[in-house]
Amino acid sequence: MNFSRTTEYALRIMSFMAMNEQKLYSANEIYANLKIPFRYLRKLLTTLSKSGLLISVQGKSGGYRISKDLSEISLLDIIQQTGDNKFKNECFFGFHDCAFVKKCAMHDKWAAVRENINQVLTTTTLEEIKETGPHSFISNNNSVFTKND
Amino acid sequence: MNFSRTTEYALRIMSFMAMNEQKLYSANEIYANLKIPFRYLRKLLTTLSKSGLLISVQGKSGGYRISKDLSEISLLDIIQQTGDNKFKNECFFGFHDCAFVKKCAMHDKWAAVRENINQVLTTTTLEEIKETGPHSFISNNNSVFTKND
């Protein structure tokens, strides 16, 4: 009952980059701030670029930049790009046809919970995240990972 | 952003058994109704027994029975026995010390969401699940698994 690690990483990255939305960030710079395992970070950044949330610039002095206006990127938009969006309409007990055949015992109660979650995730945009600061996006769990690149 | 498959299984099992709370169910009978992969089901049932949610009776004509009054078993109680309880106090971005060092941008909003979830999971007991019926706990995804025992 969490987001996957990968989704958390994506949320951190996008939120961090939102602090300076025009800026072109290199993977190195993001790594320096967020301490996400470097090679995995690189992979994730290309994923986010392919998904359209980021624009990548190749070559020396290249990097990544947020592609749209901050107000147009909701947390759900980010979450959905990392495959962690299953919860959207899912039955509490994990039955695939819950809504269609018979309601399960938790159907209505859980629908309300999901609605609450969805409401927060769709209405909270990076713009709001930016404005909510100052705050720490810095992972200070002394990373066991090395950069190695 | 779901419960794990194992947690879903546990929720199905306990909810199913709550339909007849005094009854001693054999693994076979539960399998016949829920179609959870048989050997995994067996394993899970011993886990639930060790956790105290179920009482197991060994030997021929043995089986499992819910150990307490239905009103004393909340959904959270079940969820916590399958290791899926991380969400309880967890930061939106997955930072371990979010609450202690600096609040993250989502801290308050997400705390409210978690509170909502916790409220539902702690106040909904198996008694309520039982009363909410009739409903289907029957997995009709034509199982690809065989029983094999």
Added chain:
DNA sequence: CATAAATGATACCTTTGGGTATTATTTAGA
């Protein structure tokens, strides 16, 4: 135009969750 510094692609390794197989133990009842 060579080099350095960046991203892209791809293949591989590791850990964990889900699932299986085998053997041991318990106990009701013929």
Added chain:
DNA sequence: TCTAAATAATACCCAAAGGTATCATTTATG
């Protein structure tokens, strides 16, 4: 007291997620 039918324990297997390594490509700049 033997057998059948149940649970207990344990070890193993497989797939997916997380993470690493290597090489290729792009491009600013000396």
